[in-house]
Amino acid sequence: MEQEVKVHKIEPADRMFTLAAILVIGIVGFLFLKTVSNFQSLPQNFPREINVSGDGKAYAKPDIAMISFGVTSEAPKSQDAVDQNNQKINVVIKAVKDLGVNEKDIKTTIYNLSPIYSYEKPSPLYYPVSDGRIVGYRLDQQLEVRIRNFDKINEIIDKATSSGANMVGNLQFTVDDMEKVRAEAREKAIDQAKEKAATLFSQAGL
Numbered sequence: 001m002e003q004e005v006k007v008h009k010i011e012p013a014d015r016m017f018t019l020a021a022i023l024v025i026g027i028v029g030f031l032f033l034k035t036v037s038n039f040q041s042l043p044q045n046f047p048r049e050i051n052v053s054g055d056g057k058a059y060a061k062p063d064i065a066m067i068s069f070g071v072t073s074e075a076p077k078s079q080d081a082v083d084q085n086n087q088k089i090n091v092v093i094k095a096v097k098d099l100g101v102n103e104k105d106i107k108t109t110i111y112n113l114s115p116i117y118s119y120e121k122p123s124p125l126y127y128p129v130s131d132g133r134i135v136g137y138r139l140d141q142q143l144e145v146r147i148r149n150f151d152k153i154n155e156i157i158d159k160a161t162s163s164g165a166n167m168v169g170n171l172q173f174t175v176d177d178m179e180k181v182r183a184e185a186r187e188k189a190i191d192q193a194k195e196k197a198a199t200l201f202s203q204a205g206l
Contacts, residue, residue, distance in 0.1 A: 050204070052196040056188030060181045062173035065153055068109065069096075069160045070142040070167030078113060078137040085139040088164040095163040096145055099156050110142035142167070146176075 069092055073085035093106060116136040145160075147153055157168060175181055 050197065050200050050206075052193045052200065054189040054191070054193030054196065056185040056190070056192065058181045058184035058188065060175045062175055063148065064105075064174060064176045065147040065150060066170070066172050066174060067145050067147065067153075067157065067168065068142055068170045069145060069165040070110070070140065070169075071165055072138065072140050072167070074116065074136055074138045076136045081113065081137040081139040085141055089141050089143070091163045092143065092160050092165045095159045096156050099152055099159060100149060101145060101147060101156065105146035105148070107144050108141060109144045110140060112140045114138050114140075148176075 071085055071088045071092060073081050073088060075081040075084055096106065097103065114137070115134045116138050118133045118135045145156070147156055153171075161168060
């Protein structure tokens with residue numbers, strides 16, 4: 001009895017595909033084992049982080065009042081405008097000092113010297129237009145005064161205006177040492193953050 005034997009012939013293309021598949025599997029297996037090895041070699045106290053935040057508020061009673069006094073002078077010459085304004089502002093400064101305001105609580109915040117131009121006389125239908133000629137100078141000077149005795153606020157305002165100040169404004173109440181208030185708020189925020197962190201660490205078993 002004759003028996004037929006079938007022989008399967010492996011083509012070169014099949015052989016290359018098989019080798020490539022084995023190579024890819026080998027590389028993937030190597031990378032997997034390397035990753036596992038690296039993970040197992042990590043120290044047991046590998047750092048873990050918890051981020052927390054805290055809010056802090058601080059309240060302070062206003063201890064100073066800040067107010068602005070202004071003086072304006074006009075003159076044909078710039079030096080005359082400066083001289084006149086200096087004379088007026090010195091009278092105002094002396095007046096507030098006489099009522100107990102310390103010199104360190106008085107400072108100039110605005111000092112602006114500008115030219116004054118002449119304007120052509122327009123018809124009733126048009127706005128005035130400058131002809132470019134300078135006919136004088138205007139000096140605007142403004143002081144910021146800090147008043148620590150609140151009982152004298154009205155008295156200082158009346159004295160300054162009667163002494164030549166032709167502008168009064170921006171009265172506001174504030175705290176002299178704001179950094180102290182901010183430091184108190186920061187301290188409260190840090191304490192709150194610490195409490196949050198301690199609670200989270202305890203609940204997480206850290």
